[in-house]
Amino acid sequence: MRAGLRGASRTSLAELADRLAAENITGAVAASRLGAELFAVVELLDAQHALRRAVSDPGKRAAQKGEVIASLLHGKVTGRTEALVVAAVESRWAAPGDLVDALEEIAIEAMVLAADAGRTLDDLEDELFRFARVVAGQPDLRAALADTWLPQDRKRALIGALLDGKVTAVTLSLVNQMVTHPRGRSLNAALVMCADIAARHRQQLIAVVRAAVELSAAQRRRLARALADSYGHRVHLNVVYDPSVVGGISVQIGDELIDGTVASRLAEVRRKLAS
Numbered sequence: 001m002r003a004g005l006r007g008a009s010r011t012s013l014a015e016l017a018d019r020l021a022a023e024n025i026t027g028a029v030a031a032s033r034l035g036a037e038l039f040a041v042v043e044l045l046d047a048q049h050a051l052r053r054a055v056s057d058p059g060k061r062a063a064q065k066g067e068v069i070a071s072l073l074h075g076k077v078t079g080r081t082e083a084l085v086v087a088a089v090e091s092r093w094a095a096p097g098d099l100v101d102a103l104e105e106i107a108i109e110a111m112v113l114a115a116d117a118g119r120t121l122d123d124l125e126d127e128l129f130r131f132a133r134v135v136a137g138q139p140d141l142r143a144a145l146a147d148t149w150l151p152q153d154r155k156r157a158l159i160g161a162l163l164d165g166k167v168t169a170v171t172l173s174l175v176n177q178m179v180t181h182p183r184g185r186s187l188n189a190a191l192v193m194c195a196d197i198a199a200r201h202r203q204q205l206i207a208v209v210r211a212a213v214e215l216s217a218a219q220r221r222r223l224a225r226a227l228a229d230s231y232g233h234r235v236h237l238n239v240v241y242d243p244s245v246v247g248g249i250s251v252q253i254g255d256e257l258i259d260g261t262v263a264s265r266l267a268e269v270r271r272k273l274a275s
Helices: 007-022 028-047 049-056 062-073 079-089 096-117 121-137 139-146 152-163 169-180 187-201 217-231 262-274
Strands: 204-211 234-241 249-253 256-259
Touching (some): 028 096, 049 096, 096 121, 096 169, 121 187, 139 187, 169 187, 187 204, 217 249
Antiparallel strands (some): 204 249, 249 256
């Protein structure tokens, strides 16, 4: 659940997520189409300020707002998409922007359903993480993707050159969406949001593990099992090979850092010597 949503908005988002789950979508194509159509609605509401105000005005009756958006979408999207968007605008939101944030999150969840249906959910999480690492390590690429003057088709072409044939269709769709419609976020923050939603779909946590040497499959399994026992949830490992840690490993889950590296111990010794 998006951290910025509070009160009525948080409740309304949870209800939308329940509606999505009740659709019981089992096909990757249907889920992908739903996600794409919801993303299109998000872009429409972000671009059309008057429309966004009209469908999020707390002074208007819920049914009236639903009729406005239904008349606009009917025949242009699937019935499933129309019903979800109508339910969203008829819900209560603490702030007008929360409606669009919630629709975006449901769109991402639909794409995650598509990955799950296609049995590529593990790939999705790994590919989002790896691409975020690539962008973080290449300032020129990061600047190009964030350039507001670079046309969207040029950005899509750049993403295609980097990822076509190397990642799943869902990963490519989500990366393109986050790059071309960042909604005020950095690309890294957007990719982390997508990865978090994918992890939540399986009720698991994401652990970023930094190690000086490659971990074997057996070591990964033992570490994942130990973390799962500790946190009470399944844990997906994103492993970064980092010689600077010297020895041992560090594990970060959310804001919590478990650091057992030689480098951290040496740094602590230096701090004590300097004090």
